[in-house]
Amino acid sequence: MESNAAPFSDTLVERLANARRVGVLTGAGVSAESGISTFRDAGGLWSKFKPGELANVEAFLNNPDLVQRWYQERRQISGAAQPNPGHYALAALEKEIPEFVLVTQNVDGLHARAGSQTIIELHGNIERNYCIDCLKSVAALDEIKEGQPAVCENCGGFVRPDVVWFGERLPATLLETAMGFATRADVFLSVGTSSVVYPAAELPLIARDYGAYVAEINREKTEIGHMLNETVLGSSGIVLPQLLEAVISLRKS
Numbered sequence: 001m002e003s004n005a006a007p008f009s010d011t012l013v014e015r016l017a018n019a020r021r022v023g024v025l026t027g028a029g030v031s032a033e034s035g036i037s038t039f040r041d042a043g044g045l046w047s048k049f050k051p052g053e054l055a056n057v058e059a060f061l062n063n064p065d066l067v068q069r070w071y072q073e074r075r076q077i078s079g080a081a082q083p084n085p086g087h088y089a090l091a092a093l094e095k096e097i098p099e100f101v102l103v104t105q106n107v108d109g110l111h112a113r114a115g116s117q118t119i120i121e122l123h124g125n126i127e128r129n130y131c132i133d134c135l136k137s138v139a140a141l142d143e144i145k146e147g148q149p150a151v152c153e154n155c156g157g158f159v160r161p162d163v164v165w166f167g168e169r170l171p172a173t174l175l176e177t178a179m180g181f182a183t184r185a186d187v188f189l190s191v192g193t194s195s196v197v198y199p200a201a202e203l204p205l206i207a208r209d210y211g212a213y214v215a216e217i218n219r220e221k222t223e224i225g226h227m228l229n230e231t232v233l234g235s236s237g238i239v240l241p242q243l244l245e246a247v248i249s250l251r252k253s
């Protein structure tokens with residue numbers, strides 16, 4: 001029988017327990033156990049569309065109400081969802097580390113709801129909307145009917161979610177802060193992301209180049225896994241609480 005040994009190395013636990021600066025990058029996998037579909041795993045709610053088909057400005061301009069309804073549905077799902085043990089473990093780990101930055105690609109706001117303090121939302125947040133013409137921010141949208149896109153009260157322009165689509169620049173200051181921290185981190189964790197979307201996927205590689213101990217936590221090894229120190233296979237909602245507990249008990253011993 002398999003032993004119930006931890007899925008991560010002693011080195012990772014020791015490095016975390018002694019780290020001054022820890023950076024974490026999260027992706028959709030971290031919210032999967034809260035019932036939020038990932039982008040690229042099979043069987044998602046919108047799996048008939050590839051992420052690139054809806055998450056770009058051309059798709060929005062060609063079919064604004066379809067894209068608005070996609071976001072409206074996701075907003076309802078994430079609003080009703082609760083953070084899971086993975087989100088809570090990251091919020092608790094932050095309290096153990098002198099300098100901790102959580103960089104997320106997720107737009108669902110669950111890290112903040114779990115109590116994480118220093119969060120960089122690289123791809124925006126679906127709770128916010130703005131007008132593509134006058135850029136005015138727009139509060140919560142009503143139900144969007146087919147063929148009737150939501151428009152700005154001020155100027156009639158289409159309303160879009162405040163997220164980063166393919167081909168759009170990430171918020172420059174946020175990206176610079178995240179990259180800067182990656183260069184200084186002692187340990188960097190990449191959790192629940194397929195690591196195929198750039199520039200976010202560069203962060204663990206930058207951290208590695210600058211000498212951090214870098215581990216990914218995922219249900220499967222990703223494309224960049226071979227360039228990191230360690231791949232921890234498992235669900236983030238299980239692995240992250242185990243890792244937190246291991247760090248705390250090593251500190252006590």
Ligand code: BJW
Binds near residue numbers: 192197
């Ligand atoms: C679990 C689990 C569990 C499941 N536990 N794990 C360099 C090379 C090639 C291409 C490019 C490049 N640089 C830029 C590009 C182009 C492009 C890009 O990266 N393309 C590639 C896909 C080829 N990047 C961009 O366009 C970016 N912009 C840019 O670079 O601008 C430059 C510019 C310069 C000058 C002028 C103008 C522009 C923007 C990227 C924006 C991405 N946007 C989206 C949508 C956000 C809004 C929304 O949510 O709708 O972001 S796309 C989508 O992918 C979303 C996600 O944040 C992102 C990443 O997905 P993520 O989180 O990794 O999810 P999945 O589903 O892919 O993976 C889940 C993982 O979890 C899996 O591995 C599972 O195994 C795992 N898992 N359950 C642990 N319980």
Ligand code: ZN
Binds near residue numbers: 132134153155156
């Ligand atoms: Zn407007």
